[in-house]
Amino acid sequence: MAGELATLSLVEVAARIRSRDASCAAVLDAVLERAAEVQPKLNAFLRIDETLAREQARLADAELAQGRVRGPLHGVPMAHKDMYYRQGVPSSCGSKIKGREPEKTTATALKRLDAAGAIQFGVLNMAEFAYGPTGHNWHFGHVRNPWNPAHITGGSSSGSAAAVAARATFAALGSDTGASVRLPAALCGVTGLKVTYGRISRAGAMPLSFSMDTIGPLARTAADCALLLGVLAGPDPADPTAAHEAVPDYVTGLNRPVNGLRIGVALNYFTEDVEPGVGAALTESLKAIESLGCEIVPVTLPDMTAMDIAGTHIIGAEAAAYHGEWMRTRAQDYSAQVRARLERGLTIPATKYLDALRYRGPALEAFARAVFAKVDVLHAPCLPIPTPTLAETDVGSSPHMDRTLALLTKFMRPFNYLGLPSLAVPCGFLASGLPVGMQLVGRPFAEDLILRLGHAFQRATDWHKRVPQP
Amino acid sequence: MQGQATERYVAEVLTLQGTMAGEDVAKAIAPALSAQLAAAAAAYASLQLEAEPSGFFAVVAREKA
Numbered sequence: 001m002a003g004e005l006a007t008l009s010l011v012e013v014a015a016r017i018r019s020r021d022a023s024c025a026a027v028l029d030a031v032l033e034r035a036a037e038v039q040p041k042l043n044a045f046l047r048i049d050e051t052l053a054r055e056q057a058r059l060a061d062a063e064l065a066q067g068r069v070r071g072p073l074h075g076v077p078m079a080h081k082d083m084y085y086r087q088g089v090p091s092s093c094g095s096k097i098k099g100r101e102p103e104k105t106t107a108t109a110l111k112r113l114d115a116a117g118a119i120q121f122g123v124l125n126m127a128e129f130a131y132g133p134t135g136h137n138w139h140f141g142h143v144r145n146p147w148n149p150a151h152i153t154g155g156s157s158s159g160s161a162a163a164v165a166a167r168a169t170f171a172a173l174g175s176d177t178g179a180s181v182r183l184p185a186a187l188c189g190v191t192g193l194k195v196t197y198g199r200i201s202r203a204g205a206m207p208l209s210f211s212m213d214t215i216g217p218l219a220r221t222a223a224d225c226a227l228l229l230g231v232l233a234g235p236d237p238a239d240p241t242a243a244h245e246a247v248p249d250y251v252t253g254l255n256r257p258v259n260g261l262r263i264g265v266a267l268n269y270f271t272e273d274v275e276p277g278v279g280a281a282l283t284e285s286l287k288a289i290e291s292l293g294c295e296i297v298p299v300t301l302p303d304m305t306a307m308d309i310a311g312t313h314i315i316g317a318e319a320a321a322y323h324g325e326w327m328r329t330r331a332q333d334y335s336a337q338v339r340a341r342l343e344r345g346l347t348i349p350a351t352k353y354l355d356a357l358r359y360r361g362p363a364l365e366a367f368a369r370a371v372f373a374k375v376d377v378l379h380a381p382c383l384p385i386p387t388p389t390l391a392e393t394d395v396g397s398s399p400h401m402d403r404t405l406a407l408l409t410k411f412m413r414p415f416n417y418l419g420l421p422s423l424a425v426p427c428g429f430l431a432s433g434l435p436v437g438m439q440l441v442g443r444p445f446a447e448d449l450i451l452r453l454g455h456a457f458q459r460a461t462d463w464h465k466r467v468p469q470p
Numbered sequence: 471m472q473g474q475a476t477e478r479y480v481a482e483v484l485t486l487q488g489t490m491a492g493e494d495v496a497k498a499i500a501p502a503l504s505a506q507l508a509a510a511a512a513a514y515a516s517l518q519l520e521a522e523p524s525g526f527f528a529v530v531a532r533e534k535a
Contacts (some may be wrong), residue, residue: 361525447535
């Protein structure tokens with residue numbers, strides 16, 4: 001029973017709890033058992049708060065017995081990337097610098113999950129200060145890919161993706177500044193949503209780059225992400241950048257038809273450097289989408305490389321500014337890799353940073369003209385290469401490491417720069433047994449559409465149902 | 471030429487900032503940075519950029535679903 005409960009999707013387990021087919025305590029037992037089993041192999045968790053979570057589950061069961069349901073996530077246990085602050089509890093942010101002092105506020109995202117009834121039972125490993133695409137963490141140990149522990153999980157939401165894939169949490173918050181939800185989602189074979197810039201409040205979440213940061217869920221399915229987005233999205237007085245756009249009913253919208261949608265496939269950029277196994281999986285995914293009644297339309301993209309570079313400049317300059325004081329006073333407490341990246345940010349001239357910001361409007365306009373004037377959604381690979389190993393992407397492993405790291409993010413970072421929503425969806429496996437991911441990119445605030453298409457794809461395929469055995 | 475200037479700039483900034491790095495780090499990161507800066511300069515050169523970065527949000531508002 002316990003093992004079976006842990007393999008349910010978030011939507012399924014929430015329904016079982018509400019109907020009292022499963023108790024909150026039993027569901028929590030199932031994920032705690034699974035977490036204990038996989039943690040020695042994956043190093044996904046930084047802390048598990050078992051006693052507190054059990055007390056919360058007991059209360060949640062008592063409430064259900066009295067007919068009280070807090071919200072759509074009543075009693076569902078989750079763990080989150082350790083960069084969402086909770087008042088009175090330290091957050092490490094994957095670093096040696098933070099994590100000693102209790103936080104003074106609680107992140108709006110956590111408050112909203114709490115209000116919906118979710119139970120946070122732990123915090124997850126991550127790249128130091130969310131500034132790394134591989135899942136290495138030199139302070140707390142590297143996170144391992146559940147499909148093959150010799151390989152990277154991707155980052156920076158490394159623990160989030162590994163734990164969701166291993167069925168050790170039903171979902172997890174990640175953050176996506178330059179691919180950090182979608183990349184680990186793709187490499188670990190789970191579903192990850194990068195939202196439109198401003199769709200979810202960032203109050204109480206560790207900043208990396210305030211012009212690019214977004215918060216997003218990683219879960220088993222697009223439907224799970226839809227349920228979570230409905231809870232998380234919306235304006236917030238504590239975050240003036242949170243959008244005031246109406247929040248649609250993402251869950252109800254999932255079942256609207258997708259036939260007749262126009263799906264764009266790029267004739268350039270997303271065809272570069274794509275290795276055959278990845279390309280084959282993407283081709284098959286397009287066939288599946290076409291079989292849903294969608295029309296496949298070729299599109300020629302504007303200069304995506306410039307957008308990738310501009311985004312890199314913005315992240316570099318803003319991260320270096322945010323870390324300035326610690327760089328002056330605690331430089332020795334950073335890992336060498338993160339410190340070197342931050343130092344690189346110090347060297348970006350203000351004029352280049354401002355050019356990158358000024359180029360953002362014209363770039364989005366050019367992209368919208370080339371893509372959204374012709375199609376509803378763009379289909380693209382998450383990354384062009386198979387999942388590298390930890391050793392291949394470790395410090396000084398190869399003179400080609402910089403290029404490998406650039407290839408990990410080059411297909412995703414432009415959408416952070418453009419502020420567009422993008423859903424990473426598992427769409428196949430390589431001969432090596434490692435998963436492949438596709439991304440579905442939509443217009444600003446069109447999360448409902450990409451979630452609907454992702455849901456339809458997952459009803460027609462079973463890639464997301466495969467469970468790794470770490 | 472640009473590489474040398476960048477390298478010098480890195481060293482100066484790092485010295486000013488009081489971090490340890492100095493010339494070794496500057497040498498290591500300057501080539502990659504120079505390439506990035508050169509590529510960005512080429513990419514932006516032909517564009518009519520707005521005076522302020524706020525144009526992005528105007529496009530978002532126009533293009534939203």
